[in-house]
Amino acid sequence: MLRFFGQCAPSARRARRFADMVNVTSAPCSNIRCAAASVKEDGKRVQVEFTDGAEFELHGLWLRDACRDENFVSEVAGERYLTRTAFKEKQSHADGKVADAKVVEGSLQVKWANEGSLSEVASIFPSNFLRTYAGVVGRHLKGDRHHTSKEAYRWLEPYSGFKGAPAPDLKLKSLFKSDNFFQRRDYKAVINSDESNLEMAQALVRHGVVIMENVAQAKDNSVLLNFVDQCLGG
Template identity: 30%
Template sequence: FIPANTPFLTLTMQRNIQRFSPSMRGVCSLAMPAPPASVKSAKLVNPKAVDVSFSDGSCYRFHSLWLRDGCRDSTHVLQSSERSLEASPLVSRFPRSAGAKGVEVNAQGTSVQVEWETGSVPKSTFNAGFLRAFADVAGKQLEPTASAAKAEDWFEFIDGKSQKAKAPETLQLWRADDLVIPKFKHGELPSRRREFMMALMDPGVVIVEDMPEDREFDGSVLSRFAMDYLGGLQKHPRRTEAHWTISTQEAILPSNMLHASRGGTNAYDTDKQLCNHTDQSLYGLPGLLLGFHCADGQGNNSLTDGFAVAYALKERKPHLFDLLSRHGMAAGRRLEYYASGPLMFDTNHRVLNTDADGNLMRVQYHESYRTPLTVPYEDFEGYFEALATFYEMVHSPEFQTHLSVSAGQLLIMNNWRTMHGRAGLKGKARTILGGTVTREAFYSAVRTMEQEELGVPPEVECGVPTAAYPYVAARPEARLRV
């Protein structure tokens, strides 16, 4: 029973807790399959435009120049997926006044050939599925589709193009008492890959159990895992390796670090507590994922759902949410513990990054690196109140929870959402290897997964929107999932 006066955020949380209970872990996607695309007819409207009618009943008009520029057949594109510069209308100086002089559909309706008035390429050939995949974004719709709605890309919010966040009511927002961390056995990930990748984004924290043993503590296990399932680890400009190491064993710490300087920082002094934060908060675009592989001993962490805090703040004190999403927070850091030389940051990023609708794209915050604020004089007091309120909520019993990670476990977090801290463990032996994964790397892994599941030929996928993969897939029926 949910009372009628339950606040929006609480209602959202309760419904999502029920909807995404552990017993429903097999529910991954309800996307409908797109039928194999074919072309019924194509006609030249004039040299500047071509109309294409598809088997699903839809009809679109394409700019002839878009067709000439966007063609991906072997004449236009190299095997490496790069453009053939000789065929590029920019490099070959295809006349702007020129256009198409003919169009032909093959007998099976699987391809369309366009003949050009002039230029370095006499003809361009298009797969029917390719044209249908781009029709919604590049064409002008003349007749609507008669088939079911097209499949959606669940991961679209991180594709780097849409800039549209998921609405809060669709998220599994969690508080301290709500969180049930999804857990996956290392050996079962190949069969649960989609579920795993979705859980990394929402609720934004996952534990992988039974990780292979990293006997040398060299990070090879974490690196291999990231390469297989996440797109690969991000390389720090001053580190020799892509991963970092936190250990009570001096002998296995990286040789390119000045241990005396390193031990004086909040980040690497593991005897100290560390307030909840997001990693790479000083970066223009922080890594999307953050992983901690406990290779030996035990690590204790605090966790907070930054989105749950932010949406609660928006509900309770919207003017403070507005200040954190409108003004940047000045921050900086000077890294002096690398033998290769110092690395300095001087940034100003919003704590709450939102899309045009005010929905959260990213939380970006680390109190340790905050420098003198540079918000306008008239907004300073309000902004400082907003920071203080946000900090208090992030560390409050309502939102902050704690967990321990033991040897053989890998904790992975959505670094754009899940804030983490560290409980001091003075005197306890442990070795933890960690690293970050960029948005680009993870979304590449998403596209690779979709390509493999749908049977999308490698030479076709480049540039095709992920949601449109079924149109160019060899196995579009694979899109049906429950």
Template identity: 25%
Template sequence: MVNETGDFDFYPVEHSISCSSTDGKKVEIEWSDGHQSKFHFLWLRDNCPCCIHPETREPLFNVASIDEDQLIDSTSITEEGFLEVIWSKESHVSCFHPGWLRTNCFLDISNKSIPEAVTWDSNTKKKPNSFNWDEIISNPETEREWLFSLVEDGCCITKNVEPSKDGLIQITKRIGVVRETNFGLFFNVEAKTGPDTAAYTEIELPPHTDLPTREYQPGLQLLHCLKNSVKGGESILVDGFRVAEEIRSKEPETFNLLTTVPWDFGNRSTVTDYRWKAPMITLGIEGKIEEVRVGNFLRVPLQVDFELVEPMYKAYKLFETLNQEDRFKLNFRLEEGECLIFDNRRVLHARNSFDSSTGERHFCGCYIERDELWSAIRMLDRRNRQKIINSSSNE
């Protein structure tokens, strides 16, 4: 079957359309596996696969131009198995690919390509999942597991990577575009003379997210270990979503403060002045936790009504206290040639203090947005669907 859809994706036809019917306002479809779908006429007209630019495949039709009394005149199944829709009040016919329709069925929850986050603590997880770089680049299934781990667990370790900036660059190319900040596209994490951030010292760093001072915190952070022979400096991760859920279940009033009243974050630098106000916990659709924003050393004076000062500090204390509890921490040592990747808007990272006189500790880091990760997963799945279609075409 020809891949005639309104996008660049590929849609294997696992189930064919058995029959269709319409009352003018909607189309009901029964599939060969017994599944039933229902599509509104506005949605179908809006997504007509021929009303697009032939090269960009971006929509040209404006759904706002549909007359209120325009309805579906009739539907049928073509010889190729497509759903054909004939529209009233305009000489237009839409043909919908069955694979595309099934993928976009509102009632089929199995079509979700991006997995859900699975929260963890030190009882359910002892160390981030590890993946071998050579296997990632040679086996699409391993690559998929690697990318999925970053969504489900929010972290993983990539082993046997060249211990250099070039090694880190190769990993980024597998995920997406690097986000530049005032620290550059890539930055070196090591003890420096005249540091402009606590990360460039030897001191212990408490659990935090990077750049809570920005309107949009970086999505993923990559920290690639080039050298690590010092005494101390062990890495620590905390699932901020897990901690937030603990507060939600046991201290709902505190959770409400942390999700509705903004804290003030800011950097203290001689050359930049980044500031942002936001709650420490951000909720999305249906109350789902989407982001945590934590950085004790990146706070500026709190600006709230006087009556909220004490409750806010109590809420902050609870969140910080839980982040420091061993039951939420993963403790491990990153070795040369290992790259730690984590969701910076979910997983808090920390480190123990270290002594530079005992050796070297040099990491190379960068940021990539969550969007790039999600795109990489979808593109990997798209290539797999293309292989399935090509394979069936050659049979």
């Protein structure tokens, strides 16, 4: 049995993980694709147009830092390759300049300038990822700034790490009282279903306590680590 107590506010990284699950379960941006892309300001920015009519300029350095494909993030560990981060402690920092940008199968493909061996790397940004964040980090040019799916993410806004993020809405909280029962969720259901995982995360944020039942037995901490990595964003 696993118990999770405390304030239980997800970190920005966990918030991104839960945002990804919203994409999977409700697919709010699944019908949105990148329609066109072009390099601006000598590679400093990329202009992206989406099929819903929205258009933004995204800073190249933000794209470089936000890239999460297999060239920059280990699929096994879920962590960035330290030698490929945009900002390094001792080595030269990436300048985020873009050499080429185009749409490939509805997603944005970027090639980097001034990156040595990485200059030949084609980085892919899924359209739903870009459309979700463009309204927050991009220079809005036309169309609706935020996609209609914004409401599905409102419960995560206080934990986004963005400047001006609102305080948690007390209407979305359920203060624990002595006559309340602890929230309980089935371990197998949560670990095998993105929808159940998302619902558990929302319950954890709302109630502050969730007890996981029917947890697999193990003599070491492997089950706990796997659960935290897979279901709580690490």
